[in-house]
Amino acid sequence: MKSLPGKPDIVLKKYRTVIFVNGCFWHGHERCKYFVIPQTRTVWWTEKIRKNKERDSEEREKLRGAEWNIIVVWECQLKPKQRMSSLSVIESLLQQSFLNMNRRTTAPAYSPAMIAKTGEVYK
Numbered sequence: 001m002k003s004l005p006g007k008p009d010i011v012l013k014k015y016r017t018v019i020f021v022n023g024c025f026w027h028g029h030e031r032c033k034y035f036v037i038p039q040t041r042t043v044w045w046t047e048k049i050r051k052n053k054e055r056d057s058e059e060r061e062k063l064r065g066a067e068w069n070i071i072v073v074w075e076c077q078l079k080p081k082q083r084m085s086s087l088s089v090i091e092s093l094l095q096q097s098f099l100n101m102n103r104r105t106t107a108p109a110y111s112p113a114m115i116a117k118t119g120e121v122y123k
């Protein structure tokens with residue numbers, strides 16, 4: 001699965017879902033205490049992080065285009081205090097995408113079984 005855009009950390013084929021675990025600094029987690037632009041080379045760092053974020057959103061665009069569900073987990077959300085609640089959010093997101101996926105594939109415009117029954121009636 002190395003060929004997927006952005007090289008997701010976790011690929012759950014069954015759920016058609018990819019999970020990114022983003023480092024708060026490198027991916028520029030807004031309003032996060034772990035995302036602080038260094039005092040030196042500030043312009044360079046700002047530009048660097050801006051480009052990272054730009055690339056992130058391009059890659060996500062591609063994944064969405066290929067109908068992948070995308071979950072982004074931030075590093076800070078996996079710290080011990082927050083981990084359990086973050087994981088339960090992920091769990092419910094996965095359930096949702098699984099349900100959506102099944103809805104798409106098991107709700108055809110007509111039911112083949114019904115057509116077969118109708119055929120029997122006219123025999």
Ligand SMILES: [Zn+2]
Pocket residue numbers: 024029032033034035074075076077
């Ligand atoms: Zn963060």
